[in-house]
Amino acid sequence: MAAGAEADPMPRAGRDAYRAARRKEAMRSLAFALPLLVFLVAVFLYPIGALLLRSVQSEDVAAALPRVSAGLAAWSGAALPPSPVFEALAADIAAAQERGTLVSAARRLNTYEPGFRSLILKTARRLPDPAAGPVAPAFVAIDPRWGETETWHFIQRASARITPDYLLAAIDLRAGPRGLSELPPDQRIYQAAFARTFLISGTVTLLCLILGYPVAYLLATLPPRQSNRLMIFVIVPFWTSLLVRTTAWYVLLQPNGVVNALLAQAGLTREPLALMFNRTGVLVGMTHVLLPFMILANYAVMRGISPSYQRAAVSLGAHPAIAFLRVYVPQTLPGIGTGTFLVFVLAIGYYITPALLGGGGDEMISQLIAFQMDRQLNWGLAGALSVYLVLLTLAVYFVFNHFVGVDRLRLG
Amino acid sequence: MAASGASEPFVTFSRIRKTYDGESYVIRDLNLEIAEGEFLSLLGPSGSGKTTTLMLLAGFESPSGGTITLNGRTLNELPPHKRDIGMVFQNYALFPHMTVAENIAFPLSVRGVAKAEQRERVARALDMIELGRLGGRKPSQLSGGQQQRVALARALVFEPRLVLMDEPLGALDKALRETMQYEIKRLHRRLGVTIVYVTHDQGEALTMSDRVAVFEGGAIQQIASPTSLYEDPENAFVADFIGENNGLAGQVVGFDDGYAVLTLPGGRTFKGRAGGTLKPGDAAVLALRPERVTVDPGDGEAQNRLSGTVEEIIYCGDHRRIHLATGQAGHFVIKVPNTQRTILPANGEPVDVSWRYDDCKIVDARSA
Ligand SMILES: Nc1ncnc2c1ncn2[C@@H]1O[C@H](COP(=O)(O)OP(=O)(O)O)[C@@H](O)[C@H]1O
Numbered sequence: 001m002a003a004g005a006e007a008d009p010m011p012r013a014g015r016d017a018y019r020a021a022r023r024k025e026a027m028r029s030l031a032f033a034l035p036l037l038v039f040l041v042a043v044f045l046y047p048i049g050a051l052l053l054r055s056v057q058s059e060d061v062a063a064a065l066p067r068v069s070a071g072l073a074a075w076s077g078a079a080l081p082p083s084p085v086f087e088a089l090a091a092d093i094a095a096a097q098e099r100g101t102l103v104s105a106a107r108r109l110n111t112y113e114p115g116f117r118s119l120i121l122k123t124a125r126r127l128p129d130p131a132a133g134p135v136a137p138a139f140v141a142i143d144p145r146w147g148e149t150e151t152w153h154f155i156q157r158a159s160a161r162i163t164p165d166y167l168l169a170a171i172d173l174r175a176g177p178r179g180l181s182e183l184p185p186d187q188r189i190y191q192a193a194f195a196r197t198f199l200i201s202g203t204v205t206l207l208c209l210i211l212g213y214p215v216a217y218l219l220a221t222l223p224p225r226q227s228n229r230l231m232i233f234v235i236v237p238f239w240t241s242l243l244v245r246t247t248a249w250y251v252l253l254q255p256n257g258v259v260n261a262l263l264a265q266a267g268l269t270r271e272p273l274a275l276m277f278n279r280t281g282v283l284v285g286m287t288h289v290l291l292p293f294m295i296l297a298n299y300a301v302m303r304g305i306s307p308s309y310q311r312a313a314v315s316l317g318a319h320p321a322i323a324f325l326r327v328y329v330p331q332t333l334p335g336i337g338t339g340t341f342l343v344f345v346l347a348i349g350y351y352i353t354p355a356l357l358g359g360g361g362d363e364m365i366s367q368l369i370a371f372q373m374d375r376q377l378n379w380g381l382a383g384a385l386s387v388y389l390v391l392l393t394l395a396v397y398f399v400f401n402h403f404v405g406v407d408r409l410r411l412g
Numbered sequence: 413m414a415a416s417g418a419s420e421p422f423v424t425f426s427r428i429r430k431t432y433d434g435e436s437y438v439i440r441d442l443n444l445e446i447a448e449g450e451f452l453s454l455l456g457p458s459g460s461g462k463t464t465t466l467m468l469l470a471g472f473e474s475p476s477g478g479t480i481t482l483n484g485r486t487l488n489e490l491p492p493h494k495r496d497i498g499m500v501f502q503n504y505a506l507f508p509h510m511t512v513a514e515n516i517a518f519p520l521s522v523r524g525v526a527k528a529e530q531r532e533r534v535a536r537a538l539d540m541i542e543l544g545r546l547g548g549r550k551p552s553q554l555s556g557g558q559q560q561r562v563a564l565a566r567a568l569v570f571e572p573r574l575v576l577m578d579e580p581l582g583a584l585d586k587a588l589r590e591t592m593q594y595e596i597k598r599l600h601r602r603l604g605v606t607i608v609y610v611t612h613d614q615g616e617a618l619t620m621s622d623r624v625a626v627f628e629g630g631a632i633q634q635i636a637s638p639t640s641l642y643e644d645p646e647n648a649f650v651a652d653f654i655g656e657n658n659g660l661a662g663q664v665v666g667f668d669d670g671y672a673v674l675t676l677p678g679g680r681t682f683k684g685r686a687g688g689t690l691k692p693g694d695a696a697v698l699a700l701r702p703e704r705v706t707v708d709p710g711d712g713e714a715q716n717r718l719s720g721t722v723e724e725i726i727y728c729g730d731h732r733r734i735h736l737a738t739g740q741a742g743h744f745v746i747k748v749p750n751t752q753r754t755i756l757p758a759n760g761e762p763v764d765v766s767w768r769y770d771d772c773k774i775v776d777a778r779s780a
């Protein structure tokens with residue numbers, strides 16, 4: 001049969017017709033997906049891409065101080081720049097002030113060295129007149145920092161249109177005249193914040209697993225009527241607004257809230273415990289919010305596991321606990337993997353709950369990104385932090401895919 | 413391997429009752445003795461309580477009343493994992509995350525058998541089921557028949573003296589089912605284990621078993637060897653359920669020369685061997701196998717006679733089936749073997765048939 005099929009291939013016309021039909025089919029399915037694709041590109045891929053691009057773009061200084069940027073391009077950095085650069089600076093500052101672009105350039109420079117912003121603005125107020133004599137000493141007279149090569153070094157770096165500096169700053173590194181260096185310990189924020197984000201996410205994931213696995217097991221093994229009733233308790237919170245659920249914890253966790261009142265009444269505590277605006281609040285709130293994902297992911301897998309496996313194991317002589325551990329749990333690994341992956345990935349980017357229940361100095365990365373965007377207007381740094389967050393998420397995804405397989409991802 | 417040993421029975425059910433909901437009994441008053449080394453089938457329609465009986469013995473359900481003993485020991489309080497009963501489930505329940513060898517080693521490993529001995533016994537078990545080289549595969553990479561063999565090997569490898577099988581061949585196609593029936597019988601003979609085998613396929617039960625227990629409505633209707641079940645049904649349910657049967661329903665009017673006399677509602681009487689507990693006045697059924705009837709008016713010697721009209725003749729290769737319409741006896745089927753040189757009547761023709769008193773049995777119309 002096989003030899004016959006080889007000797008007698010399908011006629012060319014037949015193959016072409018088949019391919020044409022397949023192409024038409026593919027085009028039609030593409031047409032169905034087109035609105036979604038357009039939507040995704042417009043509101044998801046494009047903004048995210050733009051934000052990520054911001055992490056390497058640096059237009060402010062080059063735009064505000066074009067002549068200085070050009071003058072510094074050839075500067076070696078060994079000594080102070082020549083006096084034309086000083087003159088260019090005076091002219092650029094004057095022009096930028098007029099155009100209103102000076103403030104954003106000053107803000108950008110401030111990200112290199114605190115105080116740079118006030119230096120620029122102060123200089124702008126008392127700008128030396130090139131006609132009145134050599135400009136360089138006049139700048140130094142306004143502020144001695146103009147006489148330091150390091151100051152000019154920062155301006156040089158800041159005037160590059162493509163910069164690695166935000167990406168470096170987002171992991172507490174800085175490019176100085178003598179290469180890369182770590183920020184002084186008191187200024188390092190982000191490495192610790194990434195570590196903290198991982199730790200909080202990991203803890204939340206573990207708590208969700210410990211709390212959610214038995215619930216999923218119960219849901220999957222109870223008779224359908226009871227199981228459906230119990231499922232309501234999982235689903236209804238899932239449908240409830242995130243904000244409502246998070247603020248509900250205020251009521252419970254306040255110093256004079258329900259939990260503290262109960263503890264005090266039971267005589268377990270004298271003073272109210274600090275349960276919110278700290279790590280405890282974040283863990284409690286996030287675990288609560290993310291628990292349904294863990295439960296549903298495990299439930300979906302467990303529901304497909306016939307009880308006859310455990311029965312078979314017991315009939316073969318295994319104690320029920322051994323049967324559970326050696327026969328049931330391994331079959332739920334896809335559920336554990338999916339739940340862990342979902343909860344962890346959602347947790348590392350989580351914002352509202354830690355923002356509302358967390359404490360100062362204990363922020364997660366998402367809070368720091370928001371802070372850079374809303375308060376500091378430092379979109380470059382916000383973009384850089386987002387780049388790392390996206391990379392971390394992708395790394396988690398690849399680890400998950402390697403061990404569990406994304407095709408096994410299912411929910412409900 | 414016969415059922416009736418003088419010694420203590422291996423398994424006994426005495427006065428076992430089971431209810432799941434507290435309202436109706438799924439098993440009512442079950443009494444059963446199984447001899448060591450016996451192959452006993454539980455045969456009955458779906459929902460008749462076969463699986464429940466097996467689960468009671470395995471320990472996954474506990475009886476609502478009565479006691480079960482195994483080898484002289486009362487089982488009621490013994491948890492299932494300590495019963496040492498091998499079990500084969502309908503869907504095999506092979507552990508999907510373990511290889512074939514790991515599946516078979518599982519009962520040994522939970523018993524703390526040393527690794528080296530495990531390997532050796534698994535290898536022997538794989539040889540026994542002729543899957544020697546497939547030990548490293550996952551169950552999902554095996555065909556249905558191969559999975560079935562692995563399930564068998566896993567249930568036998570720890571050398572239980574009792575093995576329970578719940579419709580183990582139900583998921584296989586016909587040809588494979590026959591091979592596996594033979595295979596299971598071979599293992600049974602070779603190992604001498606006691607097997608309790610649940611099935612709803614009477615052919616399977618009759619060909620494989622030493623004895624068959626016919627279940628209906630949570631009770632055993634009859635427990636006997638395949639031959640007795642077929643030749644000597646004790647009630648109308650068993651007569652109808654096992655093989656093909658013509659049932660003529662009427663009333664026992666008396667006994668004559670060792671035969672029971674049955675009168676149909678229309679007044680015709682027939683004689684046949686009498687079922688054990690019948691008394692005059694009882695509702696009864698004359699049970700008659702289609703192949704015992706001859707197309708012949710008979711010579712009147714200890715024979716029942718009946719006349720009717722041919723409705724249809726069906727050619728079945730080795731025999732013909734003739735459907736008759738008879739007045740009082742209703743619809744009637746006879747089987748004529750292809751060897752008989754009888755000249756058969758044509759459709760719509762009247763015909764006289766007869767059968768010997770000894771070839772039919774008059775049994776209780778009620779089930780147990
Ligand atoms: N776990 C259970 N809970 C409630 N009813 C059950 C359960 N298992 C079986 N039954 C009922 O008991 C009766 C007998 O079932 P079963 O023993 O499975 O019969 P069979 O195996 O002969 O088909 C059926 O009516 C069935 O619905």
Ligand SMILES: [Mg+2]
Pocket residue numbers: 462463464
């Ligand atoms: Mg059953």
